[in-house]
Amino acid sequence: MPQNSRKMIFHIPLPLNENAVSASGIRPLKMIKGFEKAGFYVEKVCGNASERKTKCSEILNRIIKNGEKYDFCYSESSTMPTLLTDSHHLPLHPFVDFSFFNELKRYDIPIGLFYRDVFWAFDLYKKSVPLLKRLFALPFYKYDLKKYNELIDVLFLPSMKMLEAVPAKITVPKVFALPSGGEDNAVRKELSEENRLSILYVGGILPPLYDLTPLIEAVRGREMLKLTIVCRKNEYESVKERYKTEGEPNISIVHGTGGIVDECYRKADVFAILCAFYDYWRFAMPFKLIESVSHGVPVVTYPGTAVADFVESNGVGWVVDCSYGEFLQKLAEDRGLVVKKRENVIKAIPENTWEARALFVAEQLCGVKK
Numbered sequence: 001m002p003q004n005s006r007k008m009i010f011h012i013p014l015p016l017n018e019n020a021v022s023a024s025g026i027r028p029l030k031m032i033k034g035f036e037k038a039g040f041y042v043e044k045v046c047g048n049a050s051e052r053k054t055k056c057s058e059i060l061n062r063i064i065k066n067g068e069k070y071d072f073c074y075s076e077s078s079t080m081p082t083l084l085t086d087s088h089h090l091p092l093h094p095f096v097d098f099s100f101f102n103e104l105k106r107y108d109i110p111i112g113l114f115y116r117d118v119f120w121a122f123d124l125y126k127k128s129v130p131l132l133k134r135l136f137a138l139p140f141y142k143y144d145l146k147k148y149n150e151l152i153d154v155l156f157l158p159s160m161k162m163l164e165a166v167p168a169k170i171t172v173p174k175v176f177a178l179p180s181g182g183e184d185n186a187v188r189k190e191l192s193e194e195n196r197l198s199i200l201y202v203g204g205i206l207p208p209l210y211d212l213t214p215l216i217e218a219v220r221g222r223e224m225l226k227l228t229i230v231c232r233k234n235e236y237e238s239v240k241e242r243y244k245t246e247g248e249p250n251i252s253i254v255h256g257t258g259g260i261v262d263e264c265y266r267k268a269d270v271f272a273i274l275c276a277f278y279d280y281w282r283f284a285m286p287f288k289l290i291e292s293v294s295h296g297v298p299v300v301t302y303p304g305t306a307v308a309d310f311v312e313s314n315g316v317g318w319v320v321d322c323s324y325g326e327f328l329q330k331l332a333e334d335r336g337l338v339v340k341k342r343e344n345v346i347k348a349i350p351e352n353t354w355e356a357r358a359l360f361v362a363e364q365l366c367g368v369k370k
Contacts, residue, residue, distance in 0.1 A: 005041040006368065007068075009059065009104075011075035012046050013097050014085045021257055023287035024116060027180060028076050031114075034181060034354030035074070038362065043070070045100070048086050049093035056100040063107055072365035073104050075113040081140030082147075091140070101151040110365045112154040114178055121167045122280055124209060148172060154364050159306030161283035176364060179285040179310065181354035182294025196223070196250070197332035200268035200297065202230040202261060202288045205239060211276035216243055218274065218324035219250060224332035225325075227272075230254045230264055265295035269338050270317070270331065273301040274324055281305050290352055298341040300328070314352070315344040 010032055017025045028046075035042050045055045062068040082098070083091040101111055119125050120141045126134060145168045148155060155170065156178035157163060163175060199219065204210035212229065219227040229245070233255040245251045254264060265271075271292035275281065283306050292299055299317030301307050302324075311317040318341070320327045331337055350356065362368035 005039060006071050006362075007041045007043060008035060008071050008362070009043045009045060009073040009109075010035065011052075011073060011097070011100070012078070013049075013052065013075075013082045014046065014078050014080075015048065015051075016044070016046050023180065024079055027116075027287070030181060030354045031074075031076065031358060034356075034358035035362075037355040038358045038368075040071070040358070040362070049096050052100075053093060053096045056096060056103075060100070060103050063109075070104075070109050071368065072110045072112065072362065073101070074361055074365070075101075075111065077113060077116045077144065079117050079119070081137055082144050083140050084137065098147045098151060101147075105151060110153045111151060112156060112361055112365045113148060113152045114156040115148070115162075115166075116158070118162060118165050118167070119280065121165060124278075124280070142168065145170070154361075156361065157283075158285040159283050159309070161306045161309070163283075165283055174364060176360075177306075178357060178360065179352075180287045180290045181357040182290040182349065182352055184349050184353045185294065196226040197328060197335075197338070198267055198269045199225060199227045199272050199300075199328065200230070200264055200270070200292075201227070201272050201274075202264070202291075203286060205229065205231045205235050205243075207239070207242070208276070208278055209280060211278070212243065212274075214276055214324060215272050215274040216245060216251065218328060220248060222325060222329055222332075223250065225328050226250045226252070228252045228254055228264055228268070230256070230261055262295075265292065265297055268292075268295075268297050269335075270328075271297045271299050273299060273307055274320075277302070277304075281307075285310065293345055293352055294349055296342055296345050296349070298338060298345050300324075300331075314348045315341075316348050317341060317345075 012028050016028060020026050032042050043059060045052055078085045083094050104111055149171045152172045154174045154176065155172040156176055158179055160177045163170060201215060205212055219225045227250060236253055240246060245253060254260065273286060273289065285306050289299060289307055293316050299311050301311055301317065301319055303319050303321050308319045312319055
């Protein structure tokens with residue numbers, strides 16, 4: 001550990017996956033790097049319950065016997081209840097994580113936790129999870145909230161709108177929004193070389209949560225618009241009859257990750273978050289929102305959501321309350337609007353990096369500023 005480093009504990013109730021492709025797996029890795037860039041030595045508590053128990057014991061032993069100091073503990077929740085995150089999904093080690101938090105509190109180490117999701121409180125969860133599995137899991141989701149209220153000093157959410165969706169009263173002293181971050185590596189680029197507005201969508205495409213019908217219909221038949229959808233191949237195969245995009249001259253479907261996605265961002269003029277409205281979208285903050293900003297690509301979305309609030313407050317795109325097709329056509333006809341908005345996006349990048357997110361956590365938990 002560098003001698004001048006501050007020290008923090010990063011806790012997550014499951015193994016870290018360096019090859020993660022989903023947002024829930026990528027985010028903790030990015031936050032760890034963000035803390036390291038911000039000058040912290042990161043002590044990781046992760047793995048299965050047995051591995052976490054061993055690590056927790058090691059840390060507490062150093063605190064108690066050696067007087068080792070930590071500035072704070074930052075935790076990220078799983079999409080599963082904390083006690084059910086092992087591969088067998090049984091609560092065989094019920095006291096590991098929250099007992100650890102309780103001990104940290106005894107030694108005045110502040111604890112912050114990012115509460116990732118509350119999908120379990122929505123009707124779609126009921127429809128997508130078998131009854132017995134759901135009835136088993138729900139008490140454990142509620143138990144998490146109870147323990148957060150008892151032990152957490154600062155609760156972080158993807159957006160403040162999510163607080164309205166949590167089916168319990170939150171009594172944690174402080175609550176803040178902590179959306180995903182991005183990289184500060186946007187390339188200043190020209191508009192797409194084609195005489196068309198290049199629109200990009202990256203992410204899920206399965207209805208009802210990700211129903212792309214409004215976006216596809218907005219583009220269909222408009223020669224000055226070109227839509228690229230980057231999605232998983234198996235998802236596309238299951239819904240291609242619904243969307244009927246095959247043979248459409250201005251709609252392309254791309255499957256891939258990493259460099260393939262980066263190339264799509266490089267060619268994009270705007271990024272679209274225009275799904276059919278589902279109540280869950282009021283508070284959701286898609287990982288790809290900040291990713292598009294970090295690539296210097298302005299965002300087009302609809303009103304009444306946390307995404308819209310972010311886009312408006314940061315000036316990184318447009319919130320459209322009229323015909324999507326007409327608005328996109330307007331951008332295609334006046335490309336200067338896109339150029340001007342991209343300047344705002346570039347300016348917003350430094351405040352929305354992973355390092356900036358880590359520093360915000362540190363400031364709220366122990367007053368550390370850059």
